[in-house]
Amino acid sequence: MINDNERDFSRLQMLIDLAIITASYLLAWAIRFRGPFAYSAVETKTLTDFLMLLVLILPGYLLLYRAFDLYATLRMQGRRLVLGNIIKANTLGVMGIIAFLYLLNEQDYSRLTFFIFYIVNIILEGMERLILFYVLKDMRKKGLNQKQVLLIGYSRAAEEFIDRVKRNPQWGYVVRGILDDEVPAGKEYKGIKVVGSIANLLVVLPLSSLDEIVITLGLDQYYRLEEIVSSCEKSGVHTKFVPDYNNIIPTKPYTEDIQGLPVINIRYVPLNNTFNAMVKRCGDVIGALAGIILASPVMLVMCILIKATSSGPLIYKQERVGLHNRKFMMYKFRSMQNQPYEEEKKAWTVKDDPRVTAVGRFMRHTSIDELPQFFNVLKGDMSLVGPRPERPFFVEKFREEIPRYMVKHQVRPGLTGWAQVNGYRGDTSIRKRIEYDLYYIENWSVSFDIKIMLLTVFKGFINKNAY
Numbered sequence: 001m002i003n004d005n006e007r008d009f010s011r012l013q014m015l016i017d018l019a020i021i022t023a024s025y026l027l028a029w030a031i032r033f034r035g036p037f038a039y040s041a042v043e044t045k046t047l048t049d050f051l052m053l054l055v056l057i058l059p060g061y062l063l064l065y066r067a068f069d070l071y072a073t074l075r076m077q078g079r080r081l082v083l084g085n086i087i088k089a090n091t092l093g094v095m096g097i098i099a100f101l102y103l104l105n106e107q108d109y110s111r112l113t114f115f116i117f118y119i120v121n122i123i124l125e126g127m128e129r130l131i132l133f134y135v136l137k138d139m140r141k142k143g144l145n146q147k148q149v150l151l152i153g154y155s156r157a158a159e160e161f162i163d164r165v166k167r168n169p170q171w172g173y174v175v176r177g178i179l180d181d182e183v184p185a186g187k188e189y190k191g192i193k194v195v196g197s198i199a200n201l202l203v204v205l206p207l208s209s210l211d212e213i214v215i216t217l218g219l220d221q222y223y224r225l226e227e228i229v230s231s232c233e234k235s236g237v238h239t240k241f242v243p244d245y246n247n248i249i250p251t252k253p254y255t256e257d258i259q260g261l262p263v264i265n266i267r268y269v270p271l272n273n274t275f276n277a278m279v280k281r282c283g284d285v286i287g288a289l290a291g292i293i294l295a296s297p298v299m300l301v302m303c304i305l306i307k308a309t310s311s312g313p314l315i316y317k318q319e320r321v322g323l324h325n326r327k328f329m330m331y332k333f334r335s336m337q338n339q340p341y342e343e344e345k346k347a348w349t350v351k352d353d354p355r356v357t358a359v360g361r362f363m364r365h366t367s368i369d370e371l372p373q374f375f376n377v378l379k380g381d382m383s384l385v386g387p388r389p390e391r392p393f394f395v396e397k398f399r400e401e402i403p404r405y406m407v408k409h410q411v412r413p414g415l416t417g418w419a420q421v422n423g424y425r426g427d428t429s430i431r432k433r434i435e436y437d438l439y440y441i442e443n444w445s446v447s448f449d450i451k452i453m454l455l456t457v458f459k460g461f462i463n464k465n466a467y
Contacts, residue, residue, distance in 0.1 A: 010071045014062060017070075020124050021061050025054055028117035032110055044108035053097075053109070060096060064089040070129075079133055086125050094118040137170035146172040148210050152201065152228055153217035154180040154187070154194055157244040161216055162192050176210070181221075198228065205235040215241045270444045271411050279446060280383065287384045287453075288377035295371050302333050302368060305359045310337065315372055320389035323412045328381040330389060331372035335360025373415045385449045386414025387437035388425065402430055408437045411444075418448075421455040 029050055033043060065071060068085040097114055149165075151158050158178060165173045177195035187194045196204070204210075213232050217225060225241075232239040254268045270276050303314050316334040319327055336355045356364065363369040376382040382389070387408040390398070398405045419425065419436035440448070 024121035028113050031116050032113040061093050082129050083126050090122050146174050149175050149212045151178040152215045154178050154183040155218035155244045157242045158216035210237050213239045219244050284377050284383050288374045291374045309359050310357045321395045325409050333369040335363050335369045383412040383414045385452045386412050389413035416456040
C-alpha cells in the first residue's frame with residue numbers, strides 16, 4: 001500500500017537529513033577555519049569539540065523538521081511552503097544553538113561558524129527537497145507511486161476534487177470511481193464514473209486495494225456521515241472528508257479547537273492576529289512618515305498650483321467607511337470646483353466631467369491628489385496597503401448588490417491595494433475589485449504588502465480610469 005511506502009520514505013528522508021546536516025556542519029567548520037575566513041580565525045575549540053556539539057544538534061534539528069511538517073508527504077505540498085518551512089526550522093535551530101551556548105557561558109565557539117552552517121544547511125536542504133519534488137512529480141506523471149482513491153457521494157465537492165486532481169497529475173491521485181445513492185450508476189464526470197450505491201461500500205472495501213476514501217457527500221446527505229465514517233474506519237483505509245460548503249462558505253475557512261470541540265471559522269483574516277496587526281501598523285507609520293518627507297516638494301508645488309488656478313480649500317475632505325464600518329474623513333488635494341456636499345456624495349466623476357479643474361485632471365490621472373492620505377495613515381484611519389475606502393452612500397448600495405462586499409471592512413482601507421495595481425480602480429468593475437480585495441485580505445503578508453507597494457511605484461500611479 002502507498003501509505004507503507006510513505007512511512008518508509010519518511011524514514012529515508014530523515015537519514016538523508018542527518019547526512020545533510022552533518023555535511024553542512026563540517027563544511028561550515030572548514031569554511032571558517034580552513035577556507036576564506038581562516039585568516040581571522042582563532043581556534044579556541046577543536047574540531048572534536050564542534051563534533052561533540054553536533055551530537056545534540058542532530059536530534060534537535062530532526063525534531064524541528066518534524067514540527068514544521070518536513071516529513072509529511074510532498075504529494076500536495078507546494079515548493080514555496082516546503083522551502084519556507086526549511087528556513088523557519090533552521091532559523092529556530094541556529095537560535096537554539098546560540099541560546100544553548102549562552103546559557104552554558106560558552107564564549108569560545110565561533111558564532112560565524114554557526115551562521116555559515118545556517119546558510120549552507122538551508123541551501124543544501126532546499127536543493128535536496130527541490131530535486132526530490134521534481135523526481136516524484138515525474139514519477140507520478142508516468143503512473144508510478146500513485147494513490148488509489150474512491151469518492152463517496154456525487155456533489156459539487158466531488159466535482160471540484162476531480163477538477164483539481166485532473167489539473168495536478170503530479171499529485172499522483174487516481175480516482176477509481178464514485179459511490180452515490182441518488183445518481184444512477186454510469187453517470188460520468190470527466191472520465192470518472194458513478195460505479196454503484198453507497199451500500200456497495202461494504203463490498204468494495206475488502207476487494208479493492210484502495211489507499212484513500214474521500215467522503216464528498218452533498219449537504220442533504222450529511223445524516224449518513226456517521227455511518228459511512230464508521231464503515232471506512234473498520235476497513236483501516238485512510239479516510240478524508242471534503243465538505244460541500246463552497247456555496248455557503250466561498251473562501252478558505254480554518255478550524256480551531258475549543259477543549260476538544262472543533263470550530264470552523266468561515267474566513268481566515270491574518271490581520272485579526274494581534275502580532276500581524278502590530279507589524280502592519282508599525283510599517284504604516286514608518287512608511288507614511290517617509291512618504292510625507294519624500295513627497296513634500298511635490299505637495300508644495302500642488303498647493304501653489306491649486307491656489308493659483310481655482311478658488312476654494314487646498315485639501316478636500318470626504319467621508320469614507322473604514323475598519324469595522326467606522327466612518328472617517330479622507331483627505332485629498334482638491335481637484336474639482338466647489339459644489340454642495342449633497343450633490344457630490346451621490347455621484348462618481350465621469351469622463352470629461354466639467355467639475356474637474358485642469359490641474360485636478362492632471363492630479364487625478366497621476367494619483368497625486370491622493371498624497372494627503374499619508375496623514376490618514378498616520379492617524380490610523382487608513383493603511384498604506386488595503387482595499388480602497390468608499391463613500392457611505394455607495395457602501396449601502398453595494399452591500400445589497402455585491403456578495404461579500406462588506407468583508408473588505410475587516411481590515412483598514414489602503415492608499416493603494418491589490419485591486420488597484422491590477423487595474424481595478426476608478427470606473428471599473430466593482431465585483432472584480434472586491435474579488436481582488438478579498439484575495440488580499442485572506443493572503444496578507446509583509447512580503448505581499450511590499451510587492452503591492454513596488455508595483456504601485458512602477459505602474460500604479462498613472463490611472464487611465466480616473467476622470
